[in-house]
Structure formats: C-alpha cells, structure tokens
Amino acid sequence: MRALIVVDVQNDFCPGGSLATARGAEVAEALTPFLREARSRGLYPVVAGTKDWHIDPGDHFAAEGQEPDFEESWPVHCVAGTRGAQAHPGLDTSMVDAWFLKGEHSAAYSGFEGHLEGARDSLAQWLRDRGATDVDVCGIATDFCVRATALDAVAEGFRVRVISDLCAPVTAGGGAVAFNQMAYVGVELVESGDLVGPNA
Ligand SMILES: [Zn+2]
Incomplete structure (x- = not known):
C-alpha cells in the first residue's frame, strides 16, 4: 500500500510568511485538487501531514541581532500554536488523516x-x-524538509517517490540539487499529472 506524506505546507513557508518559498502557496493550492482526485482513485489509503512546530529550537533560529545563514540558522518560523505554523488555507486539511509534529526543542x-x-x-x-510499503512525498521545502523526509523514508525501507511539481524549494538551485540527491539513493521522481492526469 502506498501512503502520501505532505511535508510542512504551513503559512510561514508560503508568501507572506516569515520563511516564504516563492511557490509555497501554489503548491498548497495544487495539492487540494490533486488529493481529491488521487483519493477518489484510491491512490492513497492514508495521508500523513508534517508540521515544523517550534517551541524553543535553540540555534535553529538565528540569535537576536544575527543574520540567519539560511542553511542552519533561520528567521523565527512555525512557532507552535501561531498562525505561521498552521497549514496553508489552500490545503484542504480534511484530506490529511494525521499530523506529525517536529522540531519542538531542536x-x-x-x-x-x-x-x-x-x-x-x-x-x-x-x-x-x-x-x-511505499510512500509518495511532496511539500515544502524541496531542498530541506522534503529532501530529509524522502531520504529517511528510503532509510526506513519504504519504496519512495517524490512528486516534483508539488514541491517548493527555498532556492531553485537547491531544489535541483536535492532532486539529484534523492534520485541518487533510489527515490523515483514523478509528476502529479503522471499519477492523476487523463493518461494516468
Ligand atoms: Zn524549522
């Protein structure tokens, strides 16, 4: 059975958020019709969503007065319980069966x-x-949390695909590198149209 993992489709990672990706809202809004069609075809009996959910994540947030490096330190984002940590309203959350929270203290x-x-x-x-036994992964951001989730899914023994057009990168270059890294460890890259399009 194949499950879908929707990674971090949260307000702070979408335009208007504190750590916005350019395509975040677009991905959120494309996910809803994709999920409706996929579920109507029985493609994903289960859908898990993840949320970055920070309480006191230490040096994951740049110290006050310091510039984040956007590699290991970041602007304050996805603080537990805030609007920024909520799922983007473009995503119909009734399509998600369970949420997994990460990053509370690191x-x-x-x-x-x-x-x-x-x-x-x-x-x-x-x-x-x-x-x-199989998982598809999509969401935000391609070059960080989507990549890490897909690589861990491989390490956990799942057969893994990433739906490339339903992912938003922090930087285009970083996203391209991440897709190469994922493919290198055996992740299959697919597009949503291959899964639910008229010829799927
Ligand atoms: Zn974070």
Whole structure:
C-alpha cells in the first residue's frame, strides 16, 4: 500500500510568511485538487501531514541581532500554536488523516523525526501499522524538509517517490540539487499529472 506524506505546507513557508518559498502557496493550492482526485482513485489509503512546530529550537533560529545563514540558522518560523505554523488555507486539511509534529526543542528537517500530534507514535511506525510499503512525498521545502523526509523514508525501507511539481524549494538551485540527491539513493521522481492526469 502506498501512503502520501505532505511535508510542512504551513503559512510561514508560503508568501507572506516569515520563511516564504516563492511557490509555497501554489503548491498548497495544487495539492487540494490533486488529493481529491488521487483519493477518489484510491491512490492513497492514508495521508500523513508534517508540521515544523517550534517551541524553543535553540540555534535553529538565528540569535537576536544575527543574520540567519539560511542553511542552519533561520528567521523565527512555525512557532507552535501561531498562525505561521498552521497549514496553508489552500490545503484542504480534511484530506490529511494525521499530523506529525517536529522540531519542538531542536532543528528537525525530516518528518520521521516527528511524532503523532497528541501522542508519541513515530511516522515510520504509524505508516507500517497501516500497511504502507511505499510512500509518495511532496511539500515544502524541496531542498530541506522534503529532501530529509524522502531520504529517511528510503532509510526506513519504504519504496519512495517524490512528486516534483508539488514541491517548493527555498532556492531553485537547491531544489535541483536535492532532486539529484534523492534520485541518487533510489527515490523515483514523478509528476502529479503522471499519477492523476487523463493518461494516468
Ligand atoms: Zn524549522
């Protein structure tokens, strides 16, 4: 069975947010019709969403008065419970079965570092308990949390595809490098039209 993991489609990672990607809102808005069509075709019996969810993540946030380097230190973003940490309104959250939160007290790029909202279950265990052997990954940002989640999914033994047009990068160059790195470890790159288009 194939599950879908929707990575960090949150307001702060979309235009208007504190750590916006150029294509974040576009991805959020494209995900809703994709998910409706995919689920109507029975493609994803389960859909997991991840959220960057920071309480006090240490040096993941640039210190006050310091410039973030946008590699390891970042502007304040996705603070637990704030609007910036909520799912982007373009994404129909009724399509997501469970949310996994990550990064409360330290940086966490991979959804596999998270835990089920309100519980301790790991994403890998939750997926296996539901019979998932394969996962598709999409979301924000291609070059950070999508990459880390896809690489961890491979390491956890899942067969992994990334839906490239449903991902938004921090930088175009970083996104391209990330797709190469994912492909190198066996991630299959697909496009949403291949999965739900008229010829799918
Ligand atoms: Zn973060």
